[in-house]
Amino acid sequence: xxxxxxxxxxxxxxxxxxxxxxxxxxxxxxxxxxxxxxxxxxxxxxxxxxxxxxxxxxxxxxxxxxxxxxxxxxxxxxxxxxxxxxxxxxxxxxxxxxxxxxxxxxxxxxxxxxxxxxxxxxxxxxxxxxxxxxxx
Amino acid sequence: xxxxxxxxxxxxxxxxxxxxxxxxxxxxxxxxxxxxxxxxxxxxxxxxxxxxxxxxxxxxxxxxxxxxxxxxxxxxxxxxxxxxxxxxxxxxxxxxxxxxxxxxxxxxxxxxxxxxxxxxxxxxxxxxxxxxxxxxxxxxxxxxxxxxxxxxxxxxxxxxxxxxxxxxxxxxxxxxxxxxxxxxxxxxxxxxxxxxxxxxxxxxxxxxxxxxxxxxxxxxxxxxxxxxxxxxxxxxxxxxxxxxxxxxxxxxxxxxxxxxxxxxxxxxxxxxxxxxxxxxxxxxxxxxxxxxxxxxxxxxxxxxxxxxxxxxxxxxxxxxxxxxxxxxxxxxxxxxxxxxxxxxxxxxxxxxxxxxxxxxxxxxxxxxxxxxxxxxxxxxxxxxxxxxxxxxxxxxxxxxxxxxxxxxxxxxxxxxxxxxxxxxxxxxxxxxxxxxxxxxxxxxxxxxxxxxxxxxxxxxxxxxxxxxxxxxxxxxxxxxxxxxxxxxxxxxxxxxxxxxxxxxxxxxxxxxxxxxxxxxxxxxxxxxxxxxxxxxxxxxxxxxxxxxxxxxxxxxxxxxxxxxxxxxxxxxxxxxxxxxxxxxxx
Numbered sequence: 001x002x003x004x005x006x007x008x009x010x011x012x013x014x015x016x017x018x019x020x021x022x023x024x025x026x027x028x029x030x031x032x033x034x035x036x037x038x039x040x041x042x043x044x045x046x047x048x049x050x051x052x053x054x055x056x057x058x059x060x061x062x063x064x065x066x067x068x069x070x071x072x073x074x075x076x077x078x079x080x081x082x083x084x085x086x087x088x089x090x091x092x093x094x095x096x097x098x099x100x101x102x103x104x105x106x107x108x109x110x111x112x113x114x115x116x117x118x119x120x121x122x123x124x125x126x127x128x129x130x131x132x133x134x135x136x
Numbered sequence: 137x138x139x140x141x142x143x144x145x146x147x148x149x150x151x152x153x154x155x156x157x158x159x160x161x162x163x164x165x166x167x168x169x170x171x172x173x174x175x176x177x178x179x180x181x182x183x184x185x186x187x188x189x190x191x192x193x194x195x196x197x198x199x200x201x202x203x204x205x206x207x208x209x210x211x212x213x214x215x216x217x218x219x220x221x222x223x224x225x226x227x228x229x230x231x232x233x234x235x236x237x238x239x240x241x242x243x244x245x246x247x248x249x250x251x252x253x254x255x256x257x258x259x260x261x262x263x264x265x266x267x268x269x270x271x272x273x274x275x276x277x278x279x280x281x282x283x284x285x286x287x288x289x290x291x292x293x294x295x296x297x298x299x300x301x302x303x304x305x306x307x308x309x310x311x312x313x314x315x316x317x318x319x320x321x322x323x324x325x326x327x328x329x330x331x332x333x334x335x336x337x338x339x340x341x342x343x344x345x346x347x348x349x350x351x352x353x354x355x356x357x358x359x360x361x362x363x364x365x366x367x368x369x370x371x372x373x374x375x376x377x378x379x380x381x382x383x384x385x386x387x388x389x390x391x392x393x394x395x396x397x398x399x400x401x402x403x404x405x406x407x408x409x410x411x412x413x414x415x416x417x418x419x420x421x422x423x424x425x426x427x428x429x430x431x432x433x434x435x436x437x438x439x440x441x442x443x444x445x446x447x448x449x450x451x452x453x454x455x456x457x458x459x460x461x462x463x464x465x466x467x468x469x470x471x472x473x474x475x476x477x478x479x480x481x482x483x484x485x486x487x488x489x490x491x492x493x494x495x496x497x498x499x500x501x502x503x504x505x506x507x508x509x510x511x512x513x514x515x516x517x518x519x520x521x522x523x524x525x526x527x528x529x530x531x532x533x534x535x536x537x538x539x540x541x542x543x544x545x546x547x548x549x550x551x552x553x554x555x556x557x558x559x560x561x562x563x564x565x566x567x568x569x570x571x572x573x574x575x576x577x578x579x580x581x582x583x584x585x586x587x588x589x590x591x592x593x594x595x596x597x598x599x600x601x602x603x604x605x606x607x608x609x610x611x612x613x614x615x616x617x618x619x620x621x622x623x624x625x626x627x628x629x630x631x632x633x634x635x636x637x638x639x640x641x642x643x644x645x646x647x648x649x650x651x652x653x654x655x656x657x658x659x660x661x662x663x664x665x666x667x668x669x670x671x672x673x674x675x676x677x678x679x680x681x682x683x684x685x686x687x688x689x690x691x692x693x694x695x696x697x698x699x700x701x702x703x704x705x706x707x708x709x710x711x712x713x714x715x716x717x718x719x720x721x722x
Contacts, residue, residue, distance in 0.1 A: 066349050081214045081293075085275060091208035091300035096375035112709065120645065120718055 190342045196333030198297060199362030201309060201323060203371045204597060210309055210324070210416075213298050216278045216291040218248065218270040222260050225288040240286060247280045248273065272296060297324075303415040305374050307437040308367070308408055308538060308595065311416035321435045323365060323596070326539045330599065333362035363601035368404040368594065368608075373397070376709050378409040381684075384702040385411045389690030391429055394438040395706060396578045400678035402610035403582060403591030405537070406710075408575075410438040429687050439578075440534075440541040443571040444685065447655030448487075448504045448695070449670045450567030452625060453580060454513050455497060457525035459624050460588075460617035463516050466498045466628050476507045481558040484510040484566075487654065501632035501651060506566040513565030514558060522561060523548045528616045529580045530590065531572050538595050546570035567655055578683040579613075581670045584629070585649070585678035588622035589615050630675045634704075635696050643707045645718030647675035650703065652695030664688045667698035673707055674719040680710050 035043075092098055100110070173180050201210040229236050241256045248270050259267045272294070273281075281291060297312035310322025319328035340354035348354065377395050385393050390411075397406040414422035414434050425434040428442035436442075458464040474491030477483045484506050486492075492503050500508030513522050526532070526546065534541040546564055547556045563569040575593060583590035592611040599606045617625075629649035634642050642648045650671025656662050668685040672678040682703055689698040710716070 066343075066347075070347050081275075084211070084213050087208065088211055088213050088298055088300055091211060094207050095301035095304065096372050097302055097304060100375070112712075117644075120720065 188341050190340060190348055192338045192348070194336035194338055194357075194359045195295065196335050196359035197361045198295070198312070199331040199333065199364045201331075202364065202366045203305075203374075204366065204368055205370055205372075206366070207371050208300055209305060209367070209371070210297060210299050212295050214293050214295050215272040215274070216281075216293055217268055218244075218273060218281065219266045219290050219292055220244075220256075220259060220269055221266055221288040221290070222262050223265050225260060228288060240288070243284065243286060244269070244289065247277055247284070266290075299416045301371060301375075302417065303413050304371060304378065305367075305369060305408075306413050306416045307410045307435065307439075308369065309416060310435070310539060311419045322437060322539045323367070327363075327365060327596070327599075330363040330601065331365065334360040336360070361602060363599050365596055366598045366600070368399075368597045369407055373710070373713060374407045374409065376713070377407045377706055378411075378413075380702055380705050380709075381409045381411050384686065384698075388686060388692060388698055390686045390698070391688045392427055392438070393684070393686040394442065394574050395685075395702070396439045396574045396683045397706070397710065398575075398578050398582055398593055398681045400582055400585040400672050400681050401591070403579070403593045403613075404597070404610070405593055405595040406680060408437060408439040408595075436540060437538060439574045440538060441573065442687075443542045443544045443573050444666045444687075445568050445570060445655040445657060446572050446577050447567040447653030447666065447668065448506075448509075449577055449651050449653035449668055449683075450570065450572075451501060451504070451509045451565070452584060452629065452651055452670075453526060453529055453531070454509045454517070454522070454565045455501065455628065456529075456584065456617050456621060456625055457522055458497075458512050458516055460525070460621040461517075461521060463521075464497050464512065466624050467496050469494050469496050470508065470511055472500075472503075472505055472507045474507065476511055478510075478514055478558065478562060481514065481562045484562050498628045498631050501628050502636050504632075504635075504652065509566040510562040514562050519549050519558070519561050522565070523550070525616070526564070526570075528590075528614060529576075529583065530613065531570070531576050531580070533576075535575060535579075535593050537575075537593055541575075542571075542573055544570075544572040544576060567653060568658075574683050574685050577668075577670055578681050581672055581683070582681045583616045584622050584625050585672040585681055586622075587619045588617040626675055626678075629671065633671065634700060640720065643673060643704060643711065645720050646673050646707070646711055646716075647719055648673045648707065649675040649678075652700065654693065654695045663693055665693040667693060667695045669695050669699040669703040671703065673711070674716065676719045679714070679716050680707075682706055682710070 103110075169180070198212050200208055200212075203209055225237070225240075226233065237257075237260055241253050241260070244256055245251065245253050251270050256269060259269055278291060281289065296314070299306070299309065299311075306322075308322050310320055310324035310326075312319050312324055317332075319325045319331060324331065336357045336359035338348070338354070338356045340348035342348055377397065381393055381395050384390070393411050395407065395409045397408075398404065399406055410427065412425060412427050412434050414425065419435070422434050426432065427434040427436060428438055432441060455464070459466075472486070472492045472495050474489050475483050475485045486503070486505050486507050490503075492499065492505060495503065495505065495508065497508070497512070499505075500512075526548075532544045532546055534543040546569065547560045549556050560569050579590060579593055582593075590613040592613045594608050594611075597608055626649050629651055630639070630647055633639070633648045633650040635652070639647050648671060650669055650673075653666070653668040653670070655666040655668070657664065657666070666685060666687060667689050668683065670681070670683040672681045684699045684703045684706065686698050686702070692698045711718075
């Protein structure tokens with residue numbers, strides 16, 4: 001172009017506008033617009049691959065978390081079951097029938113009011129227990 | 137050159153148009169399947185969801201039943217049922233399955249000795265997907281099967297209702313049917329909706345193994361646990377009384393019996409024991425057994441359901457009606473020759489045909505004279521002044537406190553004008569020709585003990601519905617008689633207690649107000665009696681009302697000799713257990 005212009009004898013000053021325009025473009029547009037299609041494609045593929053890797057990592061963590069939650073829920077179910085069994089055992093051993101049976105095995109006999117003698121003492125006042133040490 | 141370029145451009149345009157049309161067609165098809173069909177009746181989205189969405193029902197834990205001291209009377213446990221997969225076994229062992237089958241059966245039988253090898257062999261030959269081979273195995277067996285990881289065998293957990301105290305208070309509690317999971321009889325039946333709670337649901341996507349993906353899209357509606365119920369009965373007292381009743385029934389050769397104890401001030405039920413009874417953990421074993429003298433299933437609470445002719449314990453109602461209306465006093469006298477004739481009713485005789493000469497109203501109770509009671513009802517009260525008091529004492533009406541309840545029955549001029557006759561009046565005066573339940577009769581004595589005020593009986597002390605606690609407050613049913621009449625009647629009962637035996641010999645240290653009853657049933661031998669005793673103590677400050685009833689005792693048929701000793705034992709135990717201060721000599 002310049003040779004042609006020189007050949008034709010025309011004199012032209014270097015226009016400022018294209019340089020400014022180029023500067024402005026660099027300011028306004030991201031750098032990769034100056035890239036060609038091939039580097040753009042390669043970078044896109046790399047970015048997509050990176051995102052995929054990140055996504056798969058998150059997914060893997062979610063699956064592990066899910067598995068852990070499942071294990072904990074199973075463990076919780078087992079513990080709940082054991083707890084219910086223990087509650088049942090305690091209730092059974094607190095029942096009067098069980099206590100009476102065990103007491104009988106130990107050679108104890110049921111005491112009853114027939115063995116208790118009631119003595120009526122008129123004007124009897126209770127004695128206050130002020131000794132702290134012998135309190136249960 | 138231009139022609140070639142033109143032709144090339146035309147070909148480009150054609151190819152471009154072809155690509156555009158095919159892309160357009162593809163987009164159209166995508167729209168059709170993804171949007172149009174997804175929301176149509178065919179609903180592909182729903183079909184797809186069915187493949188990988190799982191909806192699970194979350195069962196609500198059933199509420200627990202406690203006694204007054206907080207001891208558990210009914211709770212839940214999880215036990216496994218054992219299933220085998222015969223069809224899958226056939227698929228897994230197409231060649232020579234016998235060896236594997238024998239080994240599997242031997243292993244299963246070793247862990248589950250209650251299931252015979254023959255039964256297992258038969259079950260494996262069935263052409264079914266899954267077969268139940270054992271139910272409700274114990275935790276040790278569950279653990280063994282889980283660790284063995286037997287192929288084509290799986291465990292299915294199931295919640296069971298258990299009653300740790302066995303048959304204690306069985307007829308109060310009722311039971312939960314294993315097949316329907318619904319409460320039947322007693323508290324379990326009456327409060328089934330509260331105890332059952334509300335099931336929840338859990339919806340989530342599942343993985344290949346069917347495990348829900350909780351981190352994915354899921355929704356959960358948590359179950360609402362059943363309410364916990366606390367009763368007014370005390371396990372220890374209930375146990376003592378049940379034991380005493382069982383011993384008395386056995387000793388006397390009775391067909392059964394019941395004991396009802398209520399708090400004299402509040403109407404709270406302290407104990408209700410019945411014989412025969414059942415074990416709610418094995419309720420199926422009692423399906424053919426009868427109680428209530430062979431008229432009802434053993435599951436019914438006899439205190440509420442076994443209506444009977446009360447006999448002489450009913451005389452307090454006759455006396456209460458006359459005292460309250462000022463028609464008699466405890467010292468009003470009349471002449472008792474051993475019988476009384478009426479113009480409009482058959483002659484009434486004393487139970488032993490004995491005449492007592494001139495006797496006071498107090499002595500009528502002391503001698504348990506039918507003549508005196510009939511005289512008061514027929515000659516003094518008449519029907520119009522007698523029956524309102526029978527109704528005010530809540531006789532012939534159910535309280536509905538614990539499931540099925542028999543209201544009882546008696547004829548009056550109002551409800552049976554064609555059939556009622558003055559004979560009914562004279563007989564009802566001493567507890568014949570009238571059917572009441574033990575609870576109803578106990579509440580009559582409660583009203584007398586409580587200064588004439590009848591309280592509404594209750595057996596549920598509180599309900600805890602997921603933190604929201606409702607406590608039953610004692611409630612006045614009605615004032616039946618005046619405080620003065622109640623006091624007079626209490627004095628009469630103290631004099632009449634145990635046929636006038638010295639108070640110090642009845643329950644040492646305590647004054648007792650009681651009345652015996654020996655009722656016969658029409659059409660049945662006079663030796664087949666309902667022997668009962670009702671009363672309260674301490675008479676000066678009543679704490680407990682006790683009613684004891686023995687059905688057809690063989691050894692001794694009278695209230696004083698059959699029911700009396702049992703009543704005394706229970707009274708002594710209650711005073712001792714609750715540390716009630718003695719009142720003898722006050």
